[in-house]
Amino acid sequence: xxxxxxxxxxxxxxEDDGSSRPKQRGxxxxxxxxxxxxxxxxxxxxxxxxxxLITTGWKCDNGFRNxxxxxxxxxxxxxxxxxxxxxxxxxxxxLHVWKKQYSILxxxxxxxxxxxxxxxxxKIEPSARGMxxxxxxxxxxxxxxxxxxxxxxxxxxxxxxxxxxxxNFCETTNNRIGSLTRAxxxxxxxxxxxxxxxxxxREIPGLEENEILVVTSKLxxxxxxxxxxxxxxxxxxxxxxxxxxxxxx
Numbered sequence: 001x002x003x004x005x006x007x008x009x010x011x012x013x014x015e016d017d018g019s020s021r022p023k024q025r026g027x028x029x030x031x032x033x034x035x036x037x038x039x040x041x042x043x044x045x046x047x048x049x050x051x052x053l054i055t056t057g058w059k060c061d062n063g064f065r066n067x068x069x070x071x072x073x074x075x076x077x078x079x080x081x082x083x084x085x086x087x088x089x090x091x092x093x094x095l096h097v098w099k100k101q102y103s104i105l106x107x108x109x110x111x112x113x114x115x116x117x118x119x120x121x122x123k124i125e126p127s128a129r130g131m132x133x134x135x136x137x138x139x140x141x142x143x144x145x146x147x148x149x150x151x152x153x154x155x156x157x158x159x160x161x162x163x164x165x166x167x168n169f170c171e172t173t174n175n176r177i178g179s180l181t182r183a184x185x186x187x188x189x190x191x192x193x194x195x196x197x198x199x200x201x202r203e204i205p206g207l208e209e210n211e212i213l214v215v216t217s218k219l220x221x222x223x224x225x226x227x228x229x230x231x232x233x234x235x236x237x238x239x240x241x242x243x244x245x246x247x248x249x
Contacts, residue, residue, distance in 0.1 A: 036090055042080065046094065047141050049075035054144065102142040104128045106224075140232070140239050144248060194220045197229065204238050215241050218249075225249065 038046075049072045053059065058068050069087035076085045085091065104125060122129045136142075198216045201207065207215075219226045229240055243249040 036085075038094060042076070042083075042085065043094075043138070045076060045079040046072065046091065047138055047145075049079075050145050051141065098138070098142060099146050100127065101131065101136070102139070102146045104131060105136060105139065105142075139228075140236050140243070143228070144243070193226065193230075197226060200229070200237065201241060203234075204241055207241070211245055215244050218244050 052075065053064060053068055053071060058064050058071065069091060072091050073085065073087040076083050076091070104127070107121070194216070197219045198212065201212050201215050201219075219229055225240075229237060232240060240249065
């Protein structure tokens with residue numbers, strides 16, 4: 001299985017545009033003015049603030065209710081007494097980048113999204129360039145935070161749209177469509193993959209047999225979730241299983 005996207009083992013030093021690349025001396029970005037650098041601890045605090053808003057009823061079908069940004073700013077102030085993190089521009093910028101990255105990851109995380117398809121995809125979504133071999137430690141949390149309102153982002157692709165778009169860049173359109181479609185259908189109905197799910201779930205400590213069956217059944221009937229599961233590291237797999245058992249996925 002292609003392991004282009006990983007969700008753990010990531011050491012962060014992100015700018016407010018969400019880039020994980022370190023600043024280059026003399027780069028255009030640096031010359032354009034100062035940028036705020038988010039530390040991993042600050043990002044974790046922001047994630048916790050978003051999760052707290054969800055548990056207290058601020059989440060709605062299309063995002064968060066009006067007034068959530070001041071709530072997040074206050075949360076960051078409590079976490080870091082001398083913080084200069086503001087709702088605008090810092091938090092809004094970070095959330096915009098996270099949401100866009102999550103949308104791209106959800107589009108490209110399927111195993112059938114092979115190298116050729118990736119090359120074509122970055123022609124229509126240049127901001128995805130450089131994302132393929134990075135780790136994404138907050139991916140499980142993003143799923144809970146952004147999943148319902150992902151379609152309202154700057155650009156969102158469903159599999160049908162993506163196949164149509166990729167086909168426009170391929171020299172042999174009909175062959176490419178057929179290849180991607182067969183790969184997608186195979187991924188969704190692979191009994192061997194379902195057996196692998198059960199084996200992987202059994203490796204998670206502390207699960208009872210009925211819990212293993214519940215999680216396996218859920219993943220077997222949700223190909224997208226199954227694909228995500230196999231992309232995750234051991235700790236993130238366990239987090240995902242706990243979310244499923246808690247009814248949050």
